[in-house]
Structure formats: C-alpha cells, structure tokens
Amino acid sequence: MARAWLGLGANLGEPTAQLEQAVLLLAGSPGLQIVKRSSIIESAPWGVTDQNPFRNMVLEVETESTPEGLLALCLGIEQEMGRVRTMHWGPRLIDIDVIAYERIELKSPTLTLPHPYAHERDFVLGPLREIAPDMADWIVGRATA
Structure with a gap:
C-alpha cells in the first residue's frame, strides 16, 4: 500500500457535513484506508475571492491505487456527491x-505531484502540518528547489 495525502474543501450547502460525507465515502472505498485526518478549518477563498469562505481538511491515506487511480476515485466521489464544475477555482459542493x-x-496530462499550488495554500499546509509535518516541509522544499 502507498501513502498519500488528500486535500478536501467545500463552500456551498453545508460544507462541514459535505466534508464528513466525503470522508465516509473515501473510507468505504475498496483498497483505501484513512490513516489520519486533520481538523476542519475555515479559510478565505483562493483564486476567485468573491465567494463564501471554505471549510478545508487533509487526510492521510493508504491506498492500493496508482496516483492516477486515486485521482479517479476522488473525482468519482466528487461526482457522486453532486459536484458540477462551472468555474475554475469557483464555489463547490x-x-x-x-x-x-x-x-x-x-x-x-491529468495529474501533477506534489499538487502544484499546495505550497502556496495555507488551507492545505496548515492541516497537512497538523498530521504530516515532514510531508508539508517536503512539498515546500520541492517548490523552492
């Protein structure tokens, strides 16, 4: 099993409830086990700033999937929960x-690792530092190298 870190966010509907639903769906996915979860934080929007604040968290998981397979699982859960992509960096369920x-x-073409903006986003780095400070430092180090 490989270790991976997922960033979750929501700012439409009931964001905290949606994060918890996503955690449950991920936990119920074959070949994936949640190892650690951060606190849920509130953060200002990033990119497109004229929208509701976000709730964010990070999960550390063990997975049997490849990186692309894990991305496909995440996108499938987003779709199952009703996410419709209408605006880059816009509001989302x-x-x-x-x-x-x-x-x-x-x-x-579909995935860049580590996430290309993770080192710029406090709403990723804060929760990541809470559960995996070494990984947060590695990501920041990659961006400044």
Whole structure:
C-alpha cells in the first residue's frame, strides 16, 4: 500500500457535513484506508475571492491505487456527491485533491505531484502540518528547489 495525502474543501450547502460525507465515502472505498485526518478549518477563498469562505481538511491515506487511480476515485466521489464544475477555482459542493503520493514527483496530462499550488495554500499546509509535518516541509522544499 502507498501513502498519500488528500486535500478536501467545500463552500456551498453545508460544507462541514459535505466534508464528513466525503470522508465516509473515501473510507468505504475498496483498497483505501484513512490513516489520519486533520481538523476542519475555515479559510478565505483562493483564486476567485468573491465567494463564501471554505471549510478545508487533509487526510492521510493508504491506498492500493496508482496516483492516477486515486485521482479517479476522488473525482468519482466528487461526482457522486453532486459536484458540477462551472468555474475554475469557483464555489463547490466538494473538492478532493491529491496533494501528494509518497514522495513521487509526477507531471502527466491529468495529474501533477506534489499538487502544484499546495505550497502556496495555507488551507492545505496548515492541516497537512497538523498530521504530516515532514510531508508539508517536503512539498515546500520541492517548490523552492
């Protein structure tokens, strides 16, 4: 099993409840086990700032999936929960990003690891530092290297 870190966020509907629903759906996914979860924090929007504040958290998981397979699982859960992508960095019912997968550096048409903006986002780094400070430091180090 590989270790990976997922960033979750929501700012429409009942964001905290949606994060908890996403955690339950991930926990019920075959070949995936949640190892640690951060606190849920409130954060200002990033990118498009004229929208509701977000609730965010990070999960550390063990997975049998490849990085692309894990991304597909996350996107499938977003779709199952009713996410419709209408605006880049816009409001959302749920967002599940693969932040890091082991210490793999990857750039493919569908996935970049570590997440290309993780080092700029306090709403990712704060919760990540809570549960995996070494991984947060590694991500910041990759961006400044």
